[in-house]
Amino acid sequence: MPMPTHALLCSKQLLGGLYVNEEEEHSVFPLKHTEVYAKITGHMSRVEVTQTFDNPFSEPLEAVYIFPLPDEAAVDEMEIKLSDRIIEGNIKKREDAQTIYEQACSQGRTAGLLEQERDNIFTQSLAHIKPGEQIEVTLRYTDQLQFQGGNYEFVFPMVVGPRFIPGTPIDESGDTDCVPDASRITPPLIPPDMRSGHDIGVTID
Numbered sequence: 001m002p003m004p005t006h007a008l009l010c011s012k013q014l015l016g017g018l019y020v021n022e023e024e025e026h027s028v029f030p031l032k033h034t035e036v037y038a039k040i041t042g043h044m045s046r047v048e049v050t051q052t053f054d055n056p057f058s059e060p061l062e063a064v065y066i067f068p069l070p071d072e073a074a075v076d077e078m079e080i081k082l083s084d085r086i087i088e089g090n091i092k093k094r095e096d097a098q099t100i101y102e103q104a105c106s107q108g109r110t111a112g113l114l115e116q117e118r119d120n121i122f123t124q125s126l127a128h129i130k131p132g133e134q135i136e137v138t139l140r141y142t143d144q145l146q147f148q149g150g151n152y153e154f155v156f157p158m159v160v161g162p163r164f165i166p167g168t169p170i171d172e173s174g175d176t177d178c179v180p181d182a183s184r185i186t187p188p189l190i191p192p193d194m195r196s197g198h199d200i201g202v203t204i205d
Helices: 094-106
Strands: 013-016 019-022 025-028 031-041 044-054 061-068 074-082 085-088 111-118 121-129 134-144 146-148 151-153 199-204
Touching: 044 121, 074 111, 094 111, 094 121, 121 134
Parallel strands: 013 061, 031 199
Antiparallel strands: 019 025, 031 044, 044 134, 061 121, 074 085, 074 134, 111 121, 146 151
């Protein structure tokens, strides 16, 4: 698996997972739509995932989205489309990429950061999404199909499910002494009778 992919997008507001509490009110996460295109060749798949975000609020914000990918997916491309501009991501060591992202945030620039938290969990951060602005983020990865019962199986996970987090909480974020990054792999949950607010389209060729 290559190093996490990162590109260049900060603000006072932070939206995570699907919903987040801010000043005791729920704010809707700005992910509008996810489009997946997978091309199958032999026992391999080449997958393109495009996510559309927007900012319905009156000030710039930073959006953080936790999402799953297959365990052995090798992410090798990331690009961000802003109106008629396209920002291409570069693969860097995690510490270097975080530094670049934080510098872009402090300068009020639009930037993106994709980090691998676990084999199958990624965190995508988008900074300085301007009011009313729409952003498209595209990820591309290669994955090996699973062979079961004489058939190849293509899997695209869509939910980071609840997981047991051992240890004693060390702060209000949910991090514990055993899992110090628990908050980065545990997105907020919505009630069973509520839709997440965004849709997904999947095309397999």
